[in-house]
Amino acid sequence: MMSKLKFIIADKSFLVRRGLVCTIEEFESFEVVRELDNEKSLFKAIAKLSPDFVIINLNFYKSLRLKEFNSLTKKNKTKIIKLIDKNKDDVFFNETDYYIDINDSKSNIINQIKDITEQFLKSEKTSKNSILSNREKDVLRHIALGLTNKEVADKLFISIHTVVSHRKNITKKLDIHTVSGLTIYAILNKIIDIESSKS
Amino acid sequence: MFTKDMKMADLIHKNYLLLSIISRFGIPLGFGDKSVEEVCNDYKVNTYFFLDIVNSCSYESYFTDVQHKHFSIVSIVSYLRKTHKFYNDQIVPEIQCLITNLYQNCFQQKDNVKLLFNFFEEYKNELLIHIKREEDIVYPYVLDIEKAYETKKISKELTEQMKNYSIKDYLNEHSDIEEKLLDLKNLIIKYLPPTSDFKYRNKVLVKLFQLEKDVNDHSSIEEKVMAPKIFDMENFLFSHFSIVKLNIDDE
Numbered sequence: 001m002m003s004k005l006k007f008i009i010a011d012k013s014f015l016v017r018r019g020l021v022c023t024i025e026e027f028e029s030f031e032v033v034r035e036l037d038n039e040k041s042l043f044k045a046i047a048k049l050s051p052d053f054v055i056i057n058l059n060f061y062k063s064l065r066l067k068e069f070n071s072l073t074k075k076n077k078t079k080i081i082k083l084i085d086k087n088k089d090d091v092f093f094n095e096t097d098y099y100i101d102i103n104d105s106k107s108n109i110i111n112q113i114k115d116i117t118e119q120f121l122k123s124e125k126t127s128k129n130s131i132l133s134n135r136e137k138d139v140l141r142h143i144a145l146g147l148t149n150k151e152v153a154d155k156l157f158i159s160i161h162t163v164v165s166h167r168k169n170i171t172k173k174l175d176i177h178t179v180s181g182l183t184i185y186a187i188l189n190k191i192i193d194i195e196s197s198k199s
Numbered sequence: 200m201f202t203k204d205m206k207m208a209d210l211i212h213k214n215y216l217l218l219s220i221i222s223r224f225g226i227p228l229g230f231g232d233k234s235v236e237e238v239c240n241d242y243k244v245n246t247y248f249f250l251d252i253v254n255s256c257s258y259e260s261y262f263t264d265v266q267h268k269h270f271s272i273v274s275i276v277s278y279l280r281k282t283h284k285f286y287n288d289q290i291v292p293e294i295q296c297l298i299t300n301l302y303q304n305c306f307q308q309k310d311n312v313k314l315l316f317n318f319f320e321e322y323k324n325e326l327l328i329h330i331k332r333e334e335d336i337v338y339p340y341v342l343d344i345e346k347a348y349e350t351k352k353i354s355k356e357l358t359e360q361m362k363n364y365s366i367k368d369y370l371n372e373h374s375d376i377e378e379k380l381l382d383l384k385n386l387i388i389k390y391l392p393p394t395s396d397f398k399y400r401n402k403v404l405v406k407l408f409q410l411e412k413d414v415n416d417h418s419s420i421e422e423k424v425m426a427p428k429i430f431d432m433e434n435f436l437f438s439h440f441s442i443v444k445l446n447i448d449d450e
C-alpha cells in the first residue's frame with residue numbers, strides 16, 4: 001500500500017480550514033496532519049511533519065521570511081498551494097504556481113487538487129508505466145478531437161500549464177509525438193471513435 | 200572509417216544500407232576488386248564527396264570528427280536531388296504498396312490499417328512540400344551563391360535575394376520531417392493490435408526504418424555540409440559587395 005499524502009492547512013478562518021479538511025479527506029489517499037490558524041508555528045510543523053503539501057492563506061504566505069521558508073520546503077520536498085480569494089486578492093500568478101481559489105465550486109476545487117497531486121506523484125516516481133491515467137485520457141480525448149491547449153483547459157477546468165504538462169507526459173509515455181499520431185492511438189484504444197474524429 | 204584505398208565491395212559487406220546510396224551516385228554493381236577511388240574515377244564521382252557521404256551514413260559522429268571540403272555545391276545538390284528522387288519514385292511508393300498489401304492480407308484490423316495508410320499519406324504530403332521548397336527555392340539559391348563566389352560576379356537579383364533570405368533562414372525553417380515516421384513505427388510496433396499477417400507488417404516496418412535513417416542522413420548533409428559552406432560564401436559576398444541584410448525583426 002502507498003502511504004498517504006500529507007497536508008498541512010494554514011488559514012485564519014476556522015470555517016475555511018474545516019471546509020478544506022473535509023474536501024481533502026474525501027480522497028482516500030490524502031490526510032491532513034495539522035491545521036494552523038497562524039503562520040508562526042508553520043516552520044516548526046513543516047520541519048517536524050515534513051508534509052507533501054502546505055495549503056496556505058496568501059496573506060500568511062506574504063508575511064513569511066520567504067528565503068528561509070523556501071529552503072525549508074525544498075529540504076522537506078513540500079509543495080506550496082496558495083489559498084486565494086480572487087475577488088479580493090489582486091495577484092498575478094506564475095503559471096507554475098499552485099493555487100486554490102476559495103470561491104471556486106466544489107468540483108473545480110477537487111479537480112484542481114487532483115491535478116496538483118497527480119503532477120506531484122508523477123515527478124516523484126519516474127514511472128515506467130505506460131498506462132495513461134484517467135485524467136490523461138481525458139486530455140488525450142480532446143487533443144485527438146483537434147482541440148487546442150486553451151480549449152482543453154477550458155473544458156476540463158484546469159490551467160493551460162496543466163494541459164501542457166499532461167501532454168508532455170502522454171507523449172513521453174506513449175512515445176507518440178504528433179497530433180495525428182495521437183488521434184490514431186486514441187482510436188485504436190477506443191478512447192474516441194472514428195466517426196467523431198472526422199468532425 | 201572508409202578510405203579511398205579500400206575495396207568498394209567491402210563497403211557494402213560492412214553496411215548494406217549503402218547499396219541505395221551507391222546507386223544514387225550512378226555507380227552500378229559489378230566492380231570486382233576495384234578500390235573506392237578507382238570506381239569513383241570510372242564513374243566521374245568526386246572521391247572525397249563520396250567518402251563523406253558513405254562515412255556519414257555509417258558512422259554517427261563522422262561529421263563532428265572529420266570532414267572533407269574538396270567538393271562543390273554542384274555535386275552536393277546533385278546528390279541531394281537524387282536522394283529526393285529516391286524518396287518520391289522508390290521508397291515512398293514501396294511503403295504505400297506494402298501497407299496496401301497488409302490491408303489486403305489481414306482479416307481483422309482492416310479499418311485500423313486503413314488509418315495507418317492515411318497517416319502515411321499525410322506524411323508523404325509533408326515530405327513532398329518539404330522537398331518542393333528545397334528544389335524550387337533553396338537549391339537554386341545555393342547554386343547561385345557558389346557561382347557568384349567563384350566568379351566574383353553577382354547579379355542584381357541575387358543581391359536582392361540575399362538581403363531577404365540567407366542560409367541561416369533555411370536552417371531556422373528547416374523542419375523536422377522524421378516525427379511522423381517515428382509515430383508510425385510505434386503505432387505499428389506497439390499499438391496496432393495483433394494481426395493475422397506477419398509478413399507485410401514486418402516489411403512495412405523495415406522500410407520505415409530505412410526511410411527514417413535515410414531522411415536523417417539526408418538532413419545532416421543539408422545542415423552540416425551544404426549550409427556551412429554556403430554560410431562562409433555568403434559572408435564573403437556580403438563584405439565583398441557590401442550587401443546589407445534587411446533585418447525584419449528591426450521593423
Ligand SMILES: [Fe+2]
Binds near residue numbers: 279
Ligand atoms: Fe532535402
Ligand SMILES: [Fe+2]
Binds near residue numbers: 329333373418421
Ligand atoms: Fe531537408
